[in-house]
Amino acid sequence: MRVGIVGGGQLGRMLAFAARPLGLEVTVLDASEDAPAAAFAPMIVGDFGDRGALGRLADASDVVTFDFENVPADAADWLEERVCVRPGPRALRVAQDRIAEKSLFTALDIPVAPYAAVDDTRSLTDALAVTGLPAVLKTRRLGYDGKGQCVVRSAEDAERARITLGGTDLILEGFVQFDREVSLVAARAIDGTVAAYPMVENLHRDGILHTTHAPAKPGRFDADASSFVAHLLDELDYVGVIALELFECADGLRANEFAPRVHNSGHWTIEGAVTSQFENHLRAITGMPLGETTALGPSAMVNFIGGMPDAAAIAAIPGAHLHDYGKTARPGRKLGHATVTAMTRDELATRVHALSKIADAASR
């Protein structure tokens, strides 16, 4: 079977990497012929909206998927008229717009922080009445890794932030006092079967994921999270892997956002689970049965941001597995990660400490 991937970043790379042993042929569309996925798959070079390039991808594929949710939704629609697209464009469309995303969560009784659309000074004032202070002002579209958002602590802050973020097409969200950030990665097959990985705990730094601990220590609301994901997947008639990011608060969970794709907080599954999120995404979109999502033991993933550490230093940590994405270093850029596995949580803690130290020393 032939799989087309729109986007050749590290997610596309790891998808292509997982596809080959399954006997799948992969073609990747990316604006750069040196994209990380180019190491593992033939490339079609073009913008995500380029009909010529998309047409060539459709011709080369039996099913098309995405490593990136901010593909123009009309491009995804156009593609869907020509080839099977999984997950479907609706999931992309909703995930691209924070208002649509929050509305869908609300419609599905998935709790979210109070929010309101902001398009001018007046709607900002109304929104502040909904959310209270502090709050977070975000662009409705194209935000990622903490980009396109400002914490606001006063009405003046808020108006300044509005201008900084472009004035219009924004969302104001109430500030969530959370105990921890968790996420749930799950796969849904064509027949509706859902296989969810254990909940994981995420630590962000400067808005970028720094460390994922898998599985998370059991929380009081874990069952709620599973039910939220199941509702979301069914509502979207979703096929593939999805990630739902949640805040765990004293009184329950709040959904933050979902990603209609494999997710950084699921990278630990390559070594830490029976089946990786990448393989399960491919199994789902090609109509194969899903693989087991059980964790093999405790593990943690640490991102390398802005600079890659020395491979030998990582290799010296027992149970550490390096993933270098082959990207050019740039401050704040995700260049790779390592997953460390262990037999016990104590052993893991020592290893994660060593790994984080090396990661932080290399980080820029």
Added chain:
Amino acid sequence: MRVGIVGGGQLGRMLAFAARPLGLEVTVLDASEDAPAAAFAPMIVGDFGDRGALGRLADASDVVTFDFENVPADAADWLEERVCVRPGPRALRVAQDRIAEKSLFTALDIPVAPYAAVDDTRSLTDALAVTGLPAVLKTRRLGYDGKGQCVVRSAEDAERARITLGGTDLILEGFVQFDREVSLVAARAIDGTVAAYPMVENLHRDGILHTTHAPAKPGRFDADASSFVAHLLDELDYVGVIALELFECADGLRANEFAPRVHNSGHWTIEGAVTSQFENHLRAITGMPLGETTALGPSAMVNFIGGMPDAAAIAAIPGAHLHDYGKTARPGRKLGHATVTAMTRDELATRVHALSKIADAASR
């Protein structure tokens, strides 16, 4: 660091596959530009003895290794004058010649079946006196997967087999009454550190590896095997992964042969051990610390020979991981394998049964 691999078969492919996440650049030399490794690495197309091609590989590499032991030893010598070669040519030279191999085993007090060189009718008669009957007549060189060998049950059989196998440059080996076939895969680092995987049990069919069970049930002579491998590695001042195949008999082990490379009976380590044999080979030859060789639980590997089963059928077996080498099907050819993991040996047995059934149905 830049790694050159002589040979682009499935072993070269899985080495290249393991190299990229470690940030290693890989170039592969193979006679075919469509070799299995071509999916993951740039190729230099040429014969293994082609000095021009070998020179280009040396130029493109900081260290060169092999996916195949039957590279002409003078080519390996030639290469070693130009670039670091690991393991060194001596290991290849010994492994290429069954007489040299058996002599080295004997010199290291590693027990082997009685054997003698056969080059004509007269040396065959002498050899039969050494080995008794039944015995196995093999070519000294270039045998693999049961090719180039005949079981002989009488002196007449033996003479016929001698003619069939080319008349000269043969070895007659005493027939070993073994309880089981086992192998030990181990890695040795530049500083002499050795990391050995647990012993595994191998089932062959028609001379080709069919199934590996990892770890093997503990045997009475396991400590001997570890000591044999350690002696062999030290004697060869070996760097990289080696595999030692042994027969377990009632009164102790007999060494059959060693492979100076990653080995089919080590494929289970991709999913079944903390660090795969492919990663450990690369760690060793690039001077990184070796990774842990602990098994994560019971696992088994089944080869797909002559025909690939349906990927979805494999995916339906819990804990099964497919590896399609992307090769053209041909009777008797290794086209792929699957490793199946489980929590318990009973669970594993059920899964291996299902896997073998599918493998055998597809096999040609």
